[in-house]
Amino acid sequence: MNTNYSHLHQETLQNRFGLRVAARLSSGAEALPHDIGERLRVAREQAVGRRKQPAAVVRRRTASAVSLNGRTATLSFGDDGLGFWGRLASAALVVVMAAGLVAINVTQSDSRTMEVANLDAALLTDDLPPEAYADPGFLQYLKTGSVGTNAPAAR
Template sequence: MDTHNKKLSLTAAEARFGYQVAARLTEGNEQLPADIAERLKGIRHMVADQHRLQRARHAHVMVSAHNATATLGGPGESSSWRLRLGLLLAIPTLLFGLYALQHYQQERFVRKIADIDTALLLDNLPPQAYVDPGFTSYLRQNDG
């Protein structure tokens, strides 16, 4: 995390330096002859175009209409194999998580049923009492 903050502060310092240089060049531009000023203007436009292309290469968006996927990545194929490896690991992890959740829910359900069966077997009342409508109304009156 610290290296990321250092990179951001370094990038900010570079940007400030660039703005200061640009300001100084703009101030001195008024004292230059017209032909040199035009050449410098053309060079500035060329550098700005190169900068835009470089930024576009570093953060390109590739949308593949063939298999309806969108990926963000940096230059080169390294991001492509990292993305594939991440997806390859994410799918089994997701499936394992779903299986574990289903297994947990099933165990919880079985424990609840077992607790009810144990209570029925250890109780002094016969099982027929639980299906008797009068007994059910008696239990409801005592709960309230």
């Protein structure tokens, strides 16, 4: 059984026992005279004030090194498990993520450039009347790729 667990279990049992004793004493205190009841109440408040507070649960580990500097000593617990290979793997992941972001940016930039170039080529090579350029649906017409297939011959 873990030492911390057994210590906490023991404190829990002590607290339960204390609550049962307090309940029993409280039930019997009603029949006592007033002055004795007041002294018991004051004593109970003092005992509660002195009660040991539960300690915080602390994770215990063994120090890997002790460094001495003059009259002071410092405990070293080492790193959190990231050795050379762990740090190298982390750095490799950062490099791969950066390369991926650059590749996405280049791909999107090339895609936009090709879209604009195709639109310009369609505008420059097609026989369209000047009124077509003023039409609000003209850009949509060019994007759907219908240029040259259903274009009316205006002369």
